[in-house]
Amino acid sequence: MSLQPGDALTSHNFGLQIDGVMVEYLAEVSGLSLEQDVIEYQQVSSQGKAVTKKLPGVKKAGTCTVVRGMTHSASFNQWISESVAGNMGSARKNATIMVMDYQDNPVKRYNMRNAWCSKIDTSTVKAGEAAALTETVTITFEELVIE
Secondary structure (H helix, E strand, O other): OOOOOOOOOOOOOEEEEEOOEEEEEOOEEEOOOOOEEEEEEEEEOOOOOEEEEEEEEEEOOEEEEEEEEOOOOHHHHHHHHHHHHOOHHHHOEEEEEEEEOOOOOEEEEEEEEEEEEEEEEEOOOOOOOOOOOEEEEEEEEOEEEEO
16 A cells, blocks of 8 residues: 555654665654754845845754664674774764665655764663663764655
8 A cells, every 4th residue: 555645654663764775664763853053144135224144054964763672683683883983984874864764765854964873871781671772873973865
């Protein structure tokens, strides 16, 4: 069942690609935002009136947080390890949060340039608990391009 004109995307089918390779399906993504400075200046019009103008400034770098089930994804784990070790030559990757439709066709991409993992948190481990373990990973990026 593909999307029809006017249908909204659903929030349950998305994953993470690193350098174009799908490495992980995710449980949650938050904080993904695109922001840029606003330059404001004033000038006088030909009629002698003060006019305020706004221009786009420099795009800002950002962060997002992803939650994944604690699995053994070799590519994702290697990326985290290289980031935490400070091996920035190999840790900086182009990563994409990809949103898919019901048939797993990509319909929206959030491309993060020079992304790396800056923080990792694990869920609480508790004896007798019957819950899935998760990892929360903060991804830092230099540029976000939305397709």
